Amino acid sequence: MINLEWYRIFLHTARHRNLTKAAKELHITQPSVSYAIKQMEEAMELKLFHRLSKGVELTEEGLALFEYVEQSFGMLESAQIHLQNLKQLTEGEIRIGASDSLIKHLLLPHLNAFHRKYPGIRIRLSHGKTPDITQRLKAGEIDCALLHLPVHDSQLNIQTLAVLEDCFVVGETYKGMANRSLTANELAELPLIFLSEGSSTRIFIEQWFAAKGLSVKPDIELGSIDLLAEFARLGYGAAFISRSFVQQELDQGKLFELHIEDSLPPRSIGFAVRLDMHLSIAAENFVQILRAGIE
Known part of the structure; x- marks a missing residue:
């Protein structure tokens, strides 16, 4: 199995066409870069670089590998950026289910507050009667739901949010x-x-x-x-x-x-999620806004 770090060293070496420059960017020694490339070539039983007097050049096989490695690390970097955006609530989505009446009279004011605070979060609303919404939640079609209680279901974690008269x-x-x-x-x-x-x-x-x-x-x-x-x-x-x-x-x-x-x-309104699911960062923040607004 090829070490992931070897691919990283290969990528920087291919970009700089120089072992010393690659080592400097990676904050390791030049011999470490040279050794990793050698180990990688031996593991693959292929020459990946031509050793030249002023640096290195990719072989045909090395060039073919480079295209995949560059794309792969590009995707990993994009994934890291995306995860950071999710953490900072500049991206993401929440999927909420509720009846029309609860959406308008209970949910909408808090959705407005959430949307103003986190405009980059996409809000997906699914409407229906409590039995329908409950089934969608259990099927994973939505992340959370507002339900008219009582609802007894061992698959759900339900917390009372409000009481209606x-x-x-x-x-x-x-x-x-x-x-x-x-x-x-x-x-x-x-x-x-x-x-x-x-x-x-x-x-x-x-x-x-x-x-x-x-x-x-x-x-x-x-x-x-x-x-x-x-x-x-x-x-x-x-x-x-x-x-x-x-x-x-x-x-x-x-x-x-x-x-x-x-x-x-009186009747209670509950906030429900599946027991086997953890709320996303966006959904957790929405719940906090919802509870603060209702209490």
């Missing part, structure tokens, strides 16, 4: 109902506006009604938080939504929160 909101049409506490039965009688079937939010509220012996079917199913809030504002019924996502509309009097006798339990 949900509520039912209505527009001016149903404003009068916001002045008193409603039972679950009274809520079930209203036109209901839910997120699409299969979403964690939809499963949560259906289970909440089921625990009270009620089976509900929404009048309107939508795929985004913004549409939920808009249809509620327009008077189509009561939308089930996280309070923090519509706090501005509540403060402005565009939406009104319905008060429930049996309060809704």
